[in-house]
Amino acid sequence: MTRPQPNPPLRPADDDVAVLFRGRYVEMVRLAGLLGADDPEDIAQEAFARLMRKGALDADPAPYLRAIVCNLTRNRHRHLRVVREKTPRAVSEPSPEQAAILREDHAEVIAALAALPPRRREAIVLRFWLDLSEREIATTMGVSPGTVKSQLSRGLAALAQALEAKA
Amino acid sequence: MNNHSMEGRLRDALAAQAQTFSASPDAWQHIQAKAGLSGQRRGRPGPRGTGWLARHSAFVLPAAAAAAVAAVALSATAIAHGFPGTAGRGATARSSGEPASSTGPRAVTSNGCAGQPPVSPLPVWARTGFHPADQAMPQVMGEAGNIVAILWADRDALHSPPLQDRNNKILWVSRFPFTSYNPLVIKATLAGSTRTATVSVPGGPGPSIINLPAPGCWTFHLSWSGHTDELKLRYVP
Numbered sequence: 001m002t003r004p005q006p007n008p009p010l011r012p013a014d015d016d017v018a019v020l021f022r023g024r025y026v027e028m029v030r031l032a033g034l035l036g037a038d039d040p041e042d043i044a045q046e047a048f049a050r051l052m053r054k055g056a057l058d059a060d061p062a063p064y065l066r067a068i069v070c071n072l073t074r075n076r077h078r079h080l081r082v083v084r085e086k087t088p089r090a091v092s093e094p095s096p097e098q099a100a101i102l103r104e105d106h107a108e109v110i111a112a113l114a115a116l117p118p119r120r121r122e123a124i125v126l127r128f129w130l131d132l133s134e135r136e137i138a139t140t141m142g143v144s145p146g147t148v149k150s151q152l153s154r155g156l157a158a159l160a161q162a163l164e165a166k167a
Numbered sequence: 168m169n170n171h172s173m174e175g176r177l178r179d180a181l182a183a184q185a186q187t188f189s190a191s192p193d194a195w196q197h198i199q200a201k202a203g204l205s206g207q208r209r210g211r212p213g214p215r216g217t218g219w220l221a222r223h224s225a226f227v228l229p230a231a232a233a234a235a236v237a238a239v240a241l242s243a244t245a246i247a248h249g250f251p252g253t254a255g256r257g258a259t260a261r262s263s264g265e266p267a268s269s270t271g272p273r274a275v276t277s278n279g280c281a282g283q284p285p286v287s288p289l290p291v292w293a294r295t296g297f298h299p300a301d302q303a304m305p306q307v308m309g310e311a312g313n314i315v316a317i318l319w320a321d322r323d324a325l326h327s328p329p330l331q332d333r334n335n336k337i338l339w340v341s342r343f344p345f346t347s348y349n350p351l352v353i354k355a356t357l358a359g360s361t362r363t364a365t366v367s368v369p370g371g372p373g374p375s376i377i378n379l380p381a382p383g384c385w386t387f388h389l390s391w392s393g394h395t396d397e398l399k400l401r402y403v404p
Contacts, residue, residue, distance in 0.1 A: 021198065022370030026190050033188035034181060040188050041197075049201035109180035128174060129181040160173050 017052045020061055028069050034125045035073040036114055038080065043072045066130075066140045070122050077118050112162035116155055119143075123151035124159070279307035279316070279399040280358070280384035286321050293317070293340040309396030313342050314372060314389055316398060327382045327402040335379075335402075339372035343394055351391040353377065358384040
């Protein structure tokens with residue numbers, strides 16, 4: 001019997017994006033959220049859409065996807081900074097649900113994290129949430145491993161200082 | 168505060184904060200709209216072609232990231248059953264129980280174990296992505312008719328241990344539209360034994376590679392997004 005072979009109606013890259021979507025979408029939403037995006041789903045969706053438009057994927061497309069999420073979130077922060085200067089009330093704050101879910105000590109850490117400069121916050125989230133190596137973080141952020149090391153060190157120091165001040 | 172406790176607090180807080188962000192069920196449609204794809208490409212996520220098979224291994228998470236992602240993206244049940252490092256689509260089951268014995272689960276009757284699986288047109292709700300839509304495919308339908316397992320070979324599709332040159336590929340298609348991206352949890356029992364295995368397919372029904380620890384007739388108890396079904400699949404040596 002001839003083995004039936006379905007002809008995919010999607011481009012191969014679309015197939016791959018669909019698989020990637022299933023495995024990674026929630027992760028990307030959460031990454032954008034942890035980086036402080038005001039609409040993490042929008043960021044994650046745009047990242048996947050860009051990947052889809054790219055047409056071909058790398059052997060492991062996850063680093064590329066993470067990099068898009070980081071870049072888009074950073075751009076969004078820049079935009080919000082401008083908005084805030086004009087309309088001070090348009091500051092993103094944790095939703096009531098988030099505030100209710102987070103324990104007080106967690107909330108303190110997250111608040112301290114939110115006060116870090118975006119690059120420092122990125123390095124911290126990629127290292128301590130995704131457990132990426134310094135080299136992987138460097139690839140994601142588009143900087144050198146030395147810069148990552150520096151951002152991590154300064155970020156941790158700033159967090160420790162902020163939390164000790166509250167203690 | 169020393170570095171160790173600082174890092175521990177940070178990890179705990181990030182994991183807790185991450186849980187507060189969730190995905191909407193229509194995310195895939197939004198992505199396709201953003202990508203500017205035509206209506207033909209729209210639909211629920213889940214590759215239907217053959218492209219995903221060859222490149223499957225590219226989507227397995229790095230081990231370190233997998234542990235972190237598994238902690239927040241997969242259910243505690245899946246982790247408890249021993250799959251913290253298999254957040255990709257492929258999964259090798261962790262087995263438990265005893266080797267085959269004369270007593271065990273109920274008799275094998277499903278068509279997935281009675282000879283080769285039927286090769287016939289898929290149910291209408293499982294045809295998305297297949298061209299022609301009514302082409303015959305090797306398949307095993309769940310007993311409740313809620314899910315179909317599409318196999319990629321019409322003879323001896325599944326092997327234990329897996330073949331060197333072919334994976335145990337199963338495309339799971341649910342009758343129900345997607346409402347969440349919770350994992351498809353498979354609790355498999357080997358006929359004629361108390362041997363069991365549990366596999367979690369991240370993201371729910373879709374493409375998967377299901378490796379089981381022994382050949383024989385396995386009963387799959389499937390649960391996903393509040394739905395359940397059961398079917399039998401034969402793994403040959």
